[in-house]
Amino acid sequence: xxxxxxxxxxxxxxxxxxxxxxxxxxxxxxxxxxxxxxxxxxxxxxxxxxxxxxxxxxxxxxxxxxxxxxxxxxxxxxxxxxxxxxxxxxxxxxxxxxxxxxxxxxxxxxxxxxxxxxxxxxxxxxxxxxxxxxxxxxxxxxxxxxxxxxxxxxxxxxxxxxxxxxxxxxxxxxxxxxxxxxxxxxxxxxxxxxxxxxxxxxxxxxxxxxxxxxxxxxxxxxxxxxxxxxxxxx
Amino acid sequence: xxxxxxxxxxxxxxxxxxxxxxxxxxxxxxxxxxxxxxxxxxxxxxxxxxxxxxxxxxxxxxxxxxxxxxxxxxxxxxxxxxxxxxxxxxxxxxxxxxxxxxxxxxxxxxxxxxxxxxxxxxxxxxxxxxxxxxxxxxxxxxxxxxxxxxxxxxxxxxxxxxxxxxxxxxxxxxxxxxxxxxxxxxxxxxxxxxxxxxxxxxxxxxxxxxxxxxxxxxxxxxxxxxxxxxxxxxxxxxxxxxxxxxxxxxxxxxxx
Numbered sequence: 086x087x088x089x090x091x092x093x094x095x096x097x098x099x100x101x102x103x104x105x106x107x108x109x110x111x112x113x114x115x116x117x118x119x120x121x122x123x124x125x126x127x128x129x130x131x132x133x134x135x136x137x138x139x140x141x142x143x144x145x146x147x148x149x150x151x152x153x154x155x156x157x158x159x160x161x162x163x164x165x166x167x168x169x170x171x172x173x174x175x176x177x178x179x180x181x182x183x184x185x186x187x188x189x190x191x192x193x194x195x196x197x198x199x200x201x202x203x204x205x206x207x208x209x210x211x212x213x214x215x216x217x218x219x220x221x222x223x224x225x226x227x228x229x230x231x232x233x234x235x236x237x238x239x240x241x242x243x244x245x246x247x248x249x250x251x252x253x254x255x256x257x258x259x260x261x262x263x264x265x266x267x268x269x270x271x272x273x274x275x276x277x278x279x280x281x282x283x284x285x286x287x288x289x290x291x292x293x294x295x296x297x298x299x300x301x302x303x304x305x306x307x308x309x310x311x312x313x314x315x316x317x318x319x
Numbered sequence: 320x321x322x323x324x325x326x327x328x329x330x331x332x333x334x335x336x337x338x339x340x341x342x343x344x345x346x347x348x349x350x351x352x353x354x355x356x357x358x359x360x361x362x363x364x365x366x367x368x369x370x371x372x373x374x375x376x377x378x379x380x381x382x383x384x385x386x387x388x389x390x391x392x393x394x395x396x397x398x399x400x401x402x403x404x405x406x407x408x409x410x411x412x413x414x415x416x417x418x419x420x421x422x423x424x425x426x427x428x429x430x431x432x433x434x435x436x437x438x439x440x441x442x443x444x445x446x447x448x449x450x451x452x453x454x455x456x457x458x459x460x461x462x463x464x465x466x467x468x469x470x471x472x473x474x475x476x477x478x479x480x481x482x483x484x485x486x487x488x489x490x491x492x493x494x495x496x497x498x499x500x501x502x503x504x505x506x507x508x509x510x511x512x513x514x515x516x517x518x519x520x521x522x523x524x525x526x527x528x529x530x531x532x533x534x535x536x537x538x539x540x541x542x543x544x545x546x547x548x549x550x551x552x553x554x555x556x557x558x559x560x561x562x563x564x565x566x567x568x569x570x571x572x573x574x575x
Contacts, residue, residue, distance in 0.1 A: 218422035221373055222436035222488065223412030225404065232439060236426050314426045314468035 087284060092275040096285075099268030100292050106188050106267065107254050107296075113193025114253065115246075118200025125205050136201065143198035149259055152191045156182060156263045188260040196253045203245035208234065210241040240311040247304035251297055268292060324387030326351055326491040326523045327414070332371050332381035334364075334547075341367050342378070343547040349492055352521040356534040356555075359544035360570060365527045366419075368544070369496050372525070373414045374407055385410040386491050412440050415485035419497040421477040423469040429456065429480045430465040433487045441488070448487070455483040459513050475506030479513055486517075493517070495526040531571065535559050543567050 089096065124136035143151070160182045170176045211234060219229040261270035272289045276282035327349040334342040341364045349355055357365040370376040372383065374390070379399055383390040390410060391402040401407045423432050433452035437443040443451075456462050459479040469477050478498055485493050498514070499507045511533055518524060518537045528534060534541050534555060541558040543551045551558050551567050562568045 212425075214418060214420050214422040215424060217375060218416075218418065218424065221375060221411060221416040221418075222484075223408045223440040224436070225408050228439055232435065233424055233426075237424075240426075311426070314428075315470060 087288075089284075089288075090275065090279045090281075092271065092279075092285070095266075095271045096268055096275070096288065099266055099271035102185070102265065103254075103257050103267045103269075103292075104296065106185065106192070106257050106260060106265070107250075109189045110192035110196065110253060110257070111250060113189060114196035114200050114249070117193060117197025118204050121197060121201030122204035122208055125201065126208060140198040140201055143195055148195055148256055149262065151195060152188075152259055152263060155191045155194070156184070156187045159187060184260070184263050184265040187263060188257070188265050192253060192256055192260075195256070196249055199249050199252075200246070203242055203249060204238065207238045207240075207242035207245070211237045236311065240308075240315065243304060243308045243311060247301070250300060250304070254296060254300070255293065323351065325349070325384070326386055327372065327525070328382075328384040329372060330382040330384075332368065332378045334367060334371060334376060334378050341547050342371065344381075345544070345547070345549060346381075347525070347542065349523050349525060351523055353540060354518045354522075354524045354526065354538045355540045355542065356538040357525065357527045357542050357544060358529070358531070358534060358570075359550075362546075363544040364547040365544050366496055369416075369494055369525060369527050372494060373411050373416060374401060375416075377401075383410075385413055408440075412436070412488060413491040414494055415488045415490040416494040416496065417478070417481050417485050417498050419500050421469070421474070421481045421501070423477055423481055423484065425469050428466050428468055429461065429472070429483075432469070432480065433484045436484070437487050452483070452487055455486050456480070458486075458516075459483045460509070473506060474502045475509050478502065478506075478510045482510070482513055482517075492523045492525060495524060495528070497527050497529065499528070499530060531559065543570070 121136045121139060124132040125140075127133060146154075163180050163182060167178050167180060170178065215233055215237060216229060219233045224232065257267060258269040260267055261273065268289055272285035275285045279285075325348060327347075329345070329347045332342050332345045333340065345364075345368050347355060357368065359365045367376055371378045371381075374383075377399060388406070388410065390406060392399050393402040423429070424435065427435065430449065430452055433455060434443075434445065434448040437448040437451070438445050453462070453465065456465055459482055461476060461480055461483065464472060464476060464480070469480070472480065482498075495514070499510050502510065507530070511530060514524070514526070514533070515537055526533070526538070536555075538555050540552065541555045542549055543558060543562075545566055550564055551562065558567070559571065562571055
């Protein structure tokens with residue numbers, strides 16, 4: 086048996102944080118992605134510009150830089166606001182940027198931009214006649230979205246979604262730089278303390294691989310579900 | 320039946336695409352049980368006219384009265400729009416459309432397609448909708464295909480399924496947009512037979528078609544459109560058997 090020098094429980098906690106972080110970021114990224122895709126497809130040019138600016142910035146700046154900007158910059162911004170509140174109104178509050186929330190927000194923001202492109206392509210792949218039939222039968226926008234546009238779009242989105250998820254999962258390793266004790270950070274501390282980096286890194290690698298394989302299986306099932314009605318070949 | 324509202328009245332519809340005026344003031348009244356066929360060359364505006372009736376296209380001018388209810392419009396910077404989308408949704412539920420390309424929802428089985436709008440738009444209980452759907456599928460000869468997906472069905476089956484979907488709404492008027500044009504010739508007959516049966520039972524129908532035999536045998540009124548205007552209109556015996564204008568004579572002449 087591998088000797089973990091007592092780091093087992095902390096590694097498990099770190100793994101849990103990694104998973105929580107990844108899942109919550111994914112949820113945020115999906116919501117942002119849907120909003121971005123809708124904005125980019127909308128005829129409203131303000132929405133269109135805002136969405137384009139967002140994806141351009143996010144996709145053009147390294148993830149690590151963005152994360153530090155948001156974490157440290159966010160704290161400075163919040164401090165400025167609370168200072169102003171104190172000066173003007175005498176309200177004394179102190180808000181500390183929580184590393185976990187900062188991590189979720191940053192990763193969610195980053196992958197929201199990628200999801201936006203994935204969803205936009207997928208929405209555009211839905212046959213216009215399908216939407217038109219919904220409208221012709223008295224469905225309002227929301228009903229058309231919920232019953233037709235979304236389920237048909239998902240079929241086209243899942244390959245991209247699954248790819249984004251894999252990258253997102255691995256991006257969570259970056260949060261250790263803002264002080265979040267995910268499993269990479271625990272492993273790195275343990276490696277230094279025990280001088281057995283290989284032991285801990287291989288464990289981390291295996292855990293990532295395990296999550297990734299499970300997800301791949303999950304996405305394959307999801308794809309099957311949304312492929313219903315389209316035959317095997319397409 | 321004097322006090323039942325007229326199912327559909329359309330007055331002076333005009334529509335432009337860019338600089339081209341494609342509909343130049345078209346009117347039509349569908350009384351209960353009428354079968355009105357719209358014929359004309361491609362580009363004559365017949366499909367656009369039909370699509371204006373349920374506002375899949377927004378007419379720039381003109382009035383629509385569905386089952387006695389006048390559709391309200393408002394002027395915006397982008398042109399004329401319906402004033403009340405809830406009203407549009409309500410009127411669309413009374414006019415069901417059968418499309419040239421069928422447009423059955425691909426991710427649903429045939430039965431799910433037929434119950435979709437009754438359940439989610441009209442709020443009909445699911446059990447009731449299913450029972451009704453099964454009757455309708457029986458009528459169009461598709462009982463055995465209830466659980467099939469559109470991609471697993473032939474074009475003719477899909478179109479008959481689409482007709483069942485339209486019937487499930489208990490519509491005031493059924494709009495058919497070239498329902499047989501996308502079908503292989505040997506599949507056209509089955510679809511036309513279903514449509515003839517519907518006409519025979521007194522359904523109010525407006526049909527854009529190239530099937531002259533259907534127009535002649537089934538319609539109460541034929542409207543021949545040319546470049547967005549009514550060139551000739553009347554009983555099929557007059558319009559199709561004794562065309563007055565040269566254009567219609569040419570249009571009806573057998574092509575070899």
